Amino acid sequence: MYRIIFFALLLPLFISQISFSSTPNLKKQYDEFQKTYSKTLDLSKDKTLFTKNFDSNSKSLKKKYDVFSKTENTEISIEGNQMALDIEMLEPLEFLASSRMDKESCSEAELLNEMNSTSAEKTYQKIKEAIQTLCKYR
């Protein structure tokens, strides 16, 4: 009987210990993702750098998200939600990076970004500026 009580008391402690130990790991993963994300957005300041590195940065962000998502298992955390949204917001730049960056591609990237305008206003503005910089020659 005492054994059962003992385990019943110990079990919640054990579970909270597991989630506590995984939290710092998730936090670290999230912070790393955000660092890479800022760097990725900054790439658009230089067209050559953008063309060279955007694709690999974008892939790295997706990989980081996948690792995070697997770590949190079936939980749906707000940090994970943020990472998923950040990835989707990058899509107009992803499209631009894979295009010839001509007038038509630039205008399509602008349209894709416009369709994201209400999803995350600050990021939308940053990406709008990035597209304008990358399509400056127009």
Next chain:
Amino acid sequence: MEKIFFLSLLFAFNSNAQEKCLSGKTGNNHLIDQLQKARSESPISKLISAKYNIDQKTEADSNCVDCEKPKNKSPQKISANQKTYFKSECIEAAASIQTGSREISCPDQKIAKHQFCFTKSLVTYQNAVLSEMYKCVKFTTGLPLTPDGLFEMYTLESGFKPAYTNGGGTGLGQLTGIFIKDLHQKHRGLSTLNSIAKSTEKSCDAAKIILNKDLKSQPQFKNKCEFTQYGEGMERNILYTLSGLASSWKKDIEPLMKDFSAKNADNNLLPKAQERALLNSYGPGGRAAARAAVRRLSKLTPEKFIAAMDKPMMTENNNNLTVYTTRMHKKQNIIGQKLSGDLRSQFNKEGSSACTE
């Protein structure tokens, strides 16, 4: 004395001919007049009215001021061949909820708090247009949307009323300029519009009249009547909403749900999960948020996916990924309160599927 008697008779006859407004002011007949004109002049309205036998129905209704709502639970059959997808009682319940304040009169494009009278006859016509366009787009594109989902969407957008317009949206589906632009883009919605324009499906006849015109010259969103006026505009609004959803499914949502759909192919809740994801992309939360919600929830089972879609999904920066489906879900609770009798009990048990066939 005789004159007074005849005038009273005339007044009594006229007031009897006046249909009850489900919303708006009695006697403010702008929409009723607009539809009457459309049905005598517009090939689109003529075609749909004939196909769904609307003339007979309207005549019967016109002498009815306070008609009792039909007690029959089954959806209204307007003719032997063509039936509508939505129960009139449900559209009437949705129409009695105010979803906006400013309406546009056409063709003068005057936007104000008009409070146009919205009647059962208008509901009947819109039900027919919705059903016809839905059949056409569903058949042509395989759009994974049920009439239940469509009912929830229009309840939220406009309460099925055609003339609401505000800074953001216009008409029945509250269309925006960016939505229409996207639909006409070569790499986005244009292929969907082209496939409907070339469809051999009989239910696409009305849609083809609109698209044969629009594919030559894109309608201008600044002329809001092109998306609200009975005869072509209101019909275009419905066609564009459905085509936009079909395009969004093909370009934005389906590719992202590919693995989830394959993994849960045998799960009977998969279509509902797909529909929820698609509808979320229609709303004001934006395309990126809708896709992010799919990305997040794809690791869950379809059952949990659906449940999560109806609740806010906040991000670290306080953006909600499920803004639209959350709002739709809340609005349906109000519809339940507006219904009566058996239909109310059925709705409380089954949700929006009680409002469709």
